[in-house]
Amino acid sequence: MKERKQGKKGNKKQFAPKNKFGKPYKKRGPKPKPLPKDDGTMRLNKYLAHAGIASRREADVLIQTGAVSVNGKTVTEMGYKVKPGDKVQFNGETIKPEKKVYVLLNKPKNFITTTEDEKGRKTVMELVEKSAPVRIYPVGRLDRNTTGVLLFTNDGDLAKKLTHPRHNVEKIYHVKLDKNLKPSDLDKIRNGLKLEDGEIQVDDISFIKGAPHSEVGVKIHSGRNRIVRRIFEHLGYDVIKLDRVLFAGLTKKDLKRGHWRHLTKKEVDFLKML
Numbered sequence: 151m152k153e154r155k156q157g158k159k160g161n162k163k164q165f166a167p168k169n170k171f172g173k174p175y176k177k178r179g180p181k182p183k184p185l186p187k188d189d190g191t192m193r194l195n196k197y198l199a200h201a202g203i204a205s206r207r208e209a210d211v212l213i214q215t216g217a218v219s220v221n222g223k224t225v226t227e228m229g230y231k232v233k234p235g236d237k238v239q240f241n242g243e244t245i246k247p248e249k250k251v252y253v254l255l256n257k258p259k260n261f262i263t264t265t266e267d268e269k270g271r272k273t274v275m276e277l278v279e280k281s282a283p284v285r286i287y288p289v290g291r292l293d294r295n296t297t298g299v300l301l302f303t304n305d306g307d308l309a310k311k312l313t314h315p316r317h318n319v320e321k322i323y324h325v326k327l328d329k330n331l332k333p334s335d336l337d338k339i340r341n342g343l344k345l346e347d348g349e350i351q352v353d354d355i356s357f358i359k360g361a362p363h364s365e366v367g368v369k370i371h372s373g374r375n376r377i378v379r380r381i382f383e384h385l386g387y388d389v390i391k392l393d394r395v396l397f398a399g400l401t402k403k404d405l406k407r408g409h410w411r412h413l414t415k416k417e418v419d420f421l422k423m424l
Contacts, residue, residue, distance in 0.1 A: 191231040192247075194218065194238070199306060200247035202285070203240055217241055251282040252413035252421075253302040256402040263291040263300065278302055278410050289313060290397075293376060298323075298394030299402050302410075308421060312398055317424060318371040319398045320353070323378050326391035330363040335385045339368075345384055350377060367395075398424060 192200075198209035198218065209218075216224050219239045220232060232238055238245055257263075261274045265287060274288055286302040289309045303309055312319050342351040354369040368378055379389045395401060399420055405411060413421075 190234040194220070194225060194230045194232055195228075197232045197238060197247060198240065198245070201238075201240075201245045202248055202304075203245060205306075212240070248284045248304055250305045251284055251286055251303060252305065252418050253278055253281045253286060253410050254400055254402075254405065254413055255300045255302065255410040256405040256407050257292055257297050257300045258408045259295050259297055262294045263288050274300060274302075277408060281410050281412070290373060291375075292394060293379070293392070296392045296394065297407065299397040299400055300394075301397060301400065301413075311424070312421065313373060315371075315373060319373075319424065320369065320371055320396065321394060321398075322396035323368045323370070324358070324391075324393040324395050325366050325368055325378060325382065325389060327364045327366070327382060328388040328390055331357070331366055331382075331387065335387075336366070338385065339381060343381060343384060345380060347374065350374070350381060352381070 194213060195206045195209035198204055198212065199206045203209065204212060210228060212218055213228065213230070214226055216226055217240060218225055220230070220236050222237070255274065255278055257274060257277075261272050261277065263274050265273065265275055267273050271294075274292075278286065281302070282304075284304050286304050287309065289301040289303060290313050292298065292300055301312070311317055336355060336357070339352055339355050342349055344350075350372060352368055352370045354367075356367055357363055358365045358367055368381075370378065378392060382389055400413070400417065
């Protein structure tokens with residue numbers, strides 16, 4: 151009877167090649183696909199929106215009706231991409247996207263955050279009217295008597311991103327009250343309050359070092375209307391002064407009240423990464 155050859159037994163890892171630490175090499179997965187290169191093209195509806203012709207949805211309608219041409223040819227194809235150097239026309243007139251502008255204002259009191267006011271009140275647009283050759287808009291709102299950091303831009307995509315609740319954009323306020331804030335009320339705010347329109351949770355709240363207990367700092371990401379004032383009013387306090395000292399990483403450092411400045415490229419890049 152022939153003797154059967156004994157095969158090697160045991161865990162396969164036992165015989166796997168090992169590194170210098172005596173551990174089996176890990177199998178490498180498939181190489182990640184490289185990110186697509188930016189070829190400079192842009193969807194036609196986005197191109198029209200950036201030129202200030204219409205919103206993207208409205209631009210889709212304009213394209214479908216044949217009001218837009220590229221290099222002399224009418225384009226009705228949805229998703230058509232414009233290449234660098236293409237000549238885009240709307241109703242026979244050549245258009246081009248506006249240069250994106252980003253302006254930071256240290257808003258003073260007694261200015262309302264709107265582009266125009268039917269009652270003739272002063273608006274923040276008066277303060278930044280000489281800041282850009284194109285029309286810019288405030289990103290979000292600050293109450294008439296609220297001061298501090300306010301961003302303006304003609305970049306609709308970024309503005310929408312910074313005001314959408316999903317992105318949890320951080321804001322910090324310096325709050326001055328009509329009386330000292332009780333430590334028990336500070337804890338109530340820190341633990342969350344239930345207001346008439348639902349629960350509200352701050353990210354952080356604390357007394358300001360070296361200041362009376364009537365002054366506190368509040369970090370919050372909610373964009374609900376008058377939310378900071380309403381938090382304190384809910385507990386029986388009046389807000390005497392409200393100053394936004396930070397918005398999406400931007401501060402009013404070295405920026406006098408009522409003055410504005412353009413964002414740096416580094417600041418714009420940071421906002422786009424949020």
